[in-house]
Amino acid sequence: xxxxxxxxxxxxxxxxxxxxxxxxxxxxxxxxxxxxxxxxxxxxxxxxxxxxxxxxxxxxxxxxxxxxxxxxxxxxxxxxxxxxxxxxxxxxxxxxxxxxxxxxxxxxxxxxxxxxxxxxxxxxxxxxxxxxxxxxxxxxxxxxxxxxxxxxxxxxxxxxxxxxxxxxxxxxxxxxxxxxxxxxxxxxxxxxxxxxxxxxxxxxxxxxxxx
DNA sequence: ATTACGATCATCT
DNA sequence: GATGATCGTAATC
Numbered sequence: 001x002x003x004x005x006x007x008x009x010x011x012x013x014x015x016x017x018x019x020x021x022x023x024x025x026x027x028x029x030x031x032x033x034x035x036x037x038x039x040x041x042x043x044x045x046x047x048x049x050x051x052x053x054x055x056x057x058x059x060x061x062x063x064x065x066x067x068x069x070x071x072x073x074x075x076x077x078x079x080x081x082x083x084x085x086x087x088x089x090x091x092x093x094x095x096x097x098x099x100x101x102x103x104x105x106x107x108x109x110x111x112x113x114x115x116x117x118x119x120x121x122x123x124x125x126x127x128x129x130x131x132x133x134x135x136x137x138x139x140x141x142x143x144x145x146x147x148x149x150x151x152x153x154x155x156x157x158x159x160x161x162x163x164x165x166x167x168x169x170x171x172x173x174x175x176x177x178x179x180x181x182x183x184x185x186x187x188x189x190x191x192x193x194x195x196x197x198x199x200x201x202x203x204x205x206x207x208x209x210x211x
Numbered sequence: 212a213t214t215a216c217g218a219t220c221a222t223c224t
Numbered sequence: 225g226a227t228g229a230t231c232g233t234a235a236t237c
Contacts, residue, residue: 046229055229065222083219085230102229135230145221181229 005030005163007154013073013092017047017099020092021192024101025174026165028109031141033159036114038141040106040131041165044193044200046179048089050098054184058098068150069098076160078138078149085135086144090153090162104180104191106131106140107199115140133201172196177203 008027013020024045031038048056050069057066057079068077069091077089077100093099108115108130115130116123119140131140138144143160153162165171173195178187180202193200 048229057229060223063222079229080221081228082230083221083228087229089229104229133230179229183228 008162017092017101021045021047021101026171028163030161033142036111038111038115039109043107043197044105046102047190048100055182074154076151078145086138087134104134105199105201128198132199
């Protein structure tokens, strides 16, 4: 059951988004769906700051779309983009600050057949096609704005939550690059991923120094 | 391997 | 009215 998983503590998300993004690598995202549990390891993240970050949605100030960013940390900010995709963020920083972390890719761990189905992939599709990329991640876990935007990811009874990595799991090297797909502040090194993991999306280099 | 483009719509100017 | 934290397909090198 999901309720037995060791969830991340709320304090984990009080830190600035770059630190949270870095530390979220290796953690697991769990989704209760249709009586099954879909699970994946977070292998790629991006940090967006609540202040001084023109690429962040929070730069527009508090609006109807992004208001969850200003609330309690550890909640889901889900938004619709390019007319057909959703992206999932985790709010961080204390109440009143709007930092967040975009979850960009998962390594599938459980419920993989269901995830392939949600993605419209064949049974033989490679794992790295299942949830690598923010839009693919949401499709693979049946995450949409309706229902999950604003959800508390630290509620053991919730449908979507963040669990610690397995006991004994050891993170490998972390790589850092500029963020993907943005036009403003495109030079800041705020994308983090597990070096060498095949489920990472997008460019894998050149890498900057590990944090 | 790399580049280009269309899909499609909520949100903001 | 323009833009966008993307993806899949197609074309070209």
